[in-house]
């Protein structure tokens with residue numbers, strides 16, 4: 529038996545929802561023709577196999593922080609909040625080029641958020657949905673009132689433009705959500721997990737430390753290779769198609785709704801054929817709008833779900849207040865799905 533007095537702890541849970549969403553797409557539109565200058569491929573093949581027509585690449589001097597800031601400012605403005613009202617920042621990214629410190633405190637300073645809890649999470653293409661799960665629990669339990677969740681990637685920095693298996697897939701961008709206290713539940717339970725035995729399916733080619741011998745080799749005879757990302761496309765494709773629809777279905781059940789209650793399905797924009805297969809497997813009603821942002825944005829990993837949802841809201845494809853089923857999946861392998869009320 530403990531002898532100390534009971535610690536204070538919240539006795540009632542609050543509700544949380546997404547109060548505002550923002551997105552940032554770099555200016556430069558990159559065509560399949562441009563990608564095909566470096567790989568043996570064609571515009572037709574890329575469109576048929578992935579659904580990608582164009583993607584955006586950030587400028588060389590445009591950083592993960594720059595993109596995150598733009599998306600965050602839009603999300604805050606749409607939530608009707610000032611940066612000063614944020615008390616926690618979670619940045620989901622796998623392309624922030626500093627091992628330490630994290631991007632979140634740097635972003636906080638840029639935004640003028642004073643003294644927030646700030647940290648990054650590394651959950652690849654599921655990072656944003658992991659972040660929403662954490663923000664929901666933080667607001668519900670009372671560890672924060674307002675949480676900024678950002679998914680941001682500059683994948684062009686880590687893509688080998690000569691790699692036929694991945695060069696055409698990735699793009700750059702940022703998406704952000706402000707999660708805050710709500711009078712009703714606006715974020716359903718998260719179904720999440722991981723499959724570390726397939727860690728090799730999407731991975732950085734070598735560890736940063738593998739670069740060291742080459743850098744220290746004064747004679748420069750050791751090959752210095754950039755640790756870009758590589759992907760076993762078919763393995764990931766099969767896993768996504770067969771395993772992710774059941775996860776999405778469980779998220780709908782956990783939310784206590786049925787697919788006919790959904791206004792939108794926003795899967796990670798990995799491949800248009802994966803989206804099509806999931807829609808079929810889930811047997812979604814015809815009137816559920818399906819995010820197809822990949823055509824013009826490519827696969828932006830952690831940024832893909834918030835960017836795709838932002839586009840649907842901006843273009844009036846779905847209305848504010850509707851329910852969306854969102855799911856992220858990728859390197860790890862990791863996944864997370866939840867139903868959210870769209871802001």
Ligand code: UT7
Nearest residue numbers: 568569570573577578653692761762764765798799827858
């Ligand atoms: O965001 C994280 C999660 N990532 C994903 O979910 C990505 C999942 N994977 C995919 O989206 C797909 O696997 C890719 C789009 C990457 C590739 O499509 P695929 O249908 O799985 O292609 P494949 O690797 O099975 O290759 C099919 C054929 C092969 O030729 P043969 O053996 O049938 O003659 C390849 O050599 O296509 C060939 N091929 C290409 N042809 C033109 C492979 N890459 C290319 C290419 N251009 N870039």
